[in-house]
Amino acid sequence: MKKTNMQSSKLFKLIVLALMGTISLLLFLLNFPVLPGFGYLKIDFSDIPALIAALIFSPLAGVIVEAIKNVLYLAIGGGEPVGVTSNFLAGVMFIIPVAVLYHKYKSVKSIVLGLVVGTVIMTIGMSILNYLVFLPIYAWFMGMEQMKIESVKWYTVIAGILPFNAIKGIIVGALFVPVFIKMRSWIEQKQVNVL
Amino acid sequence: MSSSLIIGQYVPGNSIVHRLDPRTKITVIFFFVFIVFFANSVLSYTTLTVFALVTVIITKIPIRFIMKGLTPVWFLIIFTFILHLIVTKEGTVLFDIFGFNIYTGALIQGFAISMRFFLLILVTSLLTLTTTPIEITDAIEEMLHPLKKIKFPVHELALMMSISLRFIPTLLQETEKISRAQASRGVDFKTGPLKERIKAVVPLLVPLFVSAFKRAEELAMAMEARGYQGGEGRTKLRELKIEKIDIAVYILFTLVIAIVLYTRS
Numbered sequence: 001m002k003k004t005n006m007q008s009s010k011l012f013k014l015i016v017l018a019l020m021g022t023i024s025l026l027l028f029l030l031n032f033p034v035l036p037g038f039g040y041l042k043i044d045f046s047d048i049p050a051l052i053a054a055l056i057f058s059p060l061a062g063v064i065v066e067a068i069k070n071v072l073y074l075a076i077g078g079g080e081p082v083g084v085t086s087n088f089l090a091g092v093m094f095i096i097p098v099a100v101l102y103h104k105y106k107s108v109k110s111i112v113l114g115l116v117v118g119t120v121i122m123t124i125g126m127s128i129l130n131y132l133v134f135l136p137i138y139a140w141f142m143g144m145e146q147m148k149i150e151s152v153k154w155y156t157v158i159a160g161i162l163p164f165n166a167i168k169g170i171i172v173g174a175l176f177v178p179v180f181i182k183m184r185s186w187i188e189q190k191q192v193n194v195l
Numbered sequence: 196m197s198s199s200l201i202i203g204q205y206v207p208g209n210s211i212v213h214r215l216d217p218r219t220k221i222t223v224i225f226f227f228v229f230i231v232f233f234a235n236s237v238l239s240y241t242t243l244t245v246f247a248l249v250t251v252i253i254t255k256i257p258i259r260f261i262m263k264g265l266t267p268v269w270f271l272i273i274f275t276f277i278l279h280l281i282v283t284k285e286g287t288v289l290f291d292i293f294g295f296n297i298y299t300g301a302l303i304q305g306f307a308i309s310m311r312f313f314l315l316i317l318v319t320s321l322l323t324l325t326t327t328p329i330e331i332t333d334a335i336e337e338m339l340h341p342l343k344k345i346k347f348p349v350h351e352l353a354l355m356m357s358i359s360l361r362f363i364p365t366l367l368q369e370t371e372k373i374s375r376a377q378a379s380r381g382v383d384f385k386t387g388p389l390k391e392r393i394k395a396v397v398p399l400l401v402p403l404f405v406s407a408f409k410r411a412e413e414l415a416m417a418m419e420a421r422g423y424q425g426g427e428g429r430t431k432l433r434e435l436k437i438e439k440i441d442i443a444v445y446i447l448f449t450l451v452i453a454i455v456l457y458t459r460s
Contacts, residue, residue, distance in 0.1 A: 011423065012415040014351055018358035019407040022366050025359070045396065052404055064352075068359050075331040075360075077204035077264070077323025141315070171393065178397050183404065190408065 017061055020049040021068025028069055029078070034167055040083075041164040047091050047172050048179060054099035055180075056190050062099055066091040082141075086126065086134050093125045094118040094169060111180050112173075119169025123162060130161045204264055204323040211440060212254045213325045217334035219441040220322055223448050227318050230452050231311050238458035240310060246451050247314050254325055264320045272309045272316075279305030330433075332356040337435055350426030358414070366407070373402050 028046035033039050046069055054062025070088045073079055098114030135153050180187075207213075212220075227243075234240050251261065285300025322331070336353035343349050374384060377398045384395050423429075 011418060012411055014355055015358055015411040015414050015418075016408060018355040019362055019366065019411055020404075021355065021359040022362045023403055023407060025363065026367055026370060045400075048400060049404070064355070067352075068355055071332070071335070071356065072328065072359060075323070075328040075356075077320065080319070141312070174390075175393050175396060178394070179400055182397060182401050186405065 013057060013061070017053055017057075017064050018068065020053045020065045021072065024049040024065055024069040025072050028073060034171075035160060035164055038160040038164065041160060043164075043168050043171055045172060045175060047094055048176055050091060050095050051098055051176055052179075052183070052187070054095050055102050055187055058103075059096045059099040062095040063092050066095070082134060082137055086129065089129060090122050090126050090165065090168075093122040094172070097121055108177075108181065108184075112177060115169070115173035115176060119166060119173060122169055123165040126165045127157050127162045131157050204320070205327050206256045206260050206324050208255055208325065210254045210325070212250060212321070214440070215325075215444060216435055216437055216441045217326050217330040218338055218435060219437070219444055220326060221331075221334055221338070223444065224319055224322050226448070226452065228315060230455055231314055233459055234311070234455055235307075236458055236460040239455045240307065242451060242454045242458065243314055244310070246448075247318050250321060251317070254321065256324055261317070261320070261324065264324065265316060268312070268316050272312050275312055276305045276309040279308055328360055329357060332360065333433060333435060350429075354426075362410075365410075366403070369406060370399070370403060374399055 024046040027048065028044050031042035031044035033042050035041055047066075050062040050065040050069075053065045066088055069091075070084045074081065074084055095118065097117040098111060101110040101114035101117070104110065131153055135156060231243060234243055251258075280297055280301050281295075283301035283304050284296070284298055285304070286298045288296045289299050289302060290297055326334075332353060335356070336349060339347070339349045339352075374382075377395075378384065382395050382398055384392065384399075386392075387395075
């Protein structure tokens, strides 16, 4: 009897994460650019379902939702692997601090603090990753040696990547706080059900 | 919009390319992306271009569909070409525009790099043009199979992928329904400052999450009732099988790689 219960709660969890992945993908498709001149940097709310999953289950659940979103985006022919990978890593860096702090303190304050920490980690992490990995890969793809020049990379990071991720973190965070306040009791109730 | 989302870019058809095993397509495209960077002579570029164009013709997909997929990158291809014209200073001066010298080397290199870019995008977009998303996720599951040995939950991930794909139209419809319901209660999604519009998303997301949980409960129960018990011994409706045509494609593509490596300077 105990075994079937465990099985069904595991299956339920898988399905919830799959549906959160779907919602995340739909929100991902409703993106909009924010920085003039950097049209390829777009903001979306696809991290919200991942955050909800990470709060109800675990940080890993949030990571899985991000992964589903990005793999499906590739499968429907939405984008190229490098951009998708960087979106995945940005999402993971953003949601993990929120989930870890929330699971430790379980308060609105910890959510706000987590969003701030997540935004900082995502902004710094993506700037470093773009400087060291993604921009050189794009330069290599386009055969453009000049994009490997330090000043060009610095300019792209300082004027594009850095403010973009900071703005993205702030906007997504500003949306997530009211969502969390509205759904707090529901989230806590679901946690009990799943255990 | 909902139907275009579930099939993505996929253009239905019955060509050889459509019928190829998705694993074959993914493998060939993966190696094509690498081999494009090895091409550096007229002959090696010609070989790859002929391979790509013949594949496009075989798919029988109308050119306008393919071009539609390429629209966002045309700008990048042209941009790359012009950038090379300006920056590269090799060979002899061909002509000068307003005192700006255009070198023969720049023209050749600009053309080569743009061609490389074009081939890359064209061939990778062929995957999603000729393969349904469900076939792609099936192929990913099969290709990740070896990871099962290190306890990587391949089956569970594949199950999530297919459930997630299946629910794209359902949840999209649900989103539209909720947004109409909230609009009728006076929520304004379309106008106003950014802050107000972000606020308007809250009453859209909350019911969406709640209903997703309800759906998950129902689906989990329905699957249990039908005896679902994990990946072991589960049979499939669509079995992936390597056919003779797949082997032929592998041989042909190995030949293309050999020609490119042989003709590069």
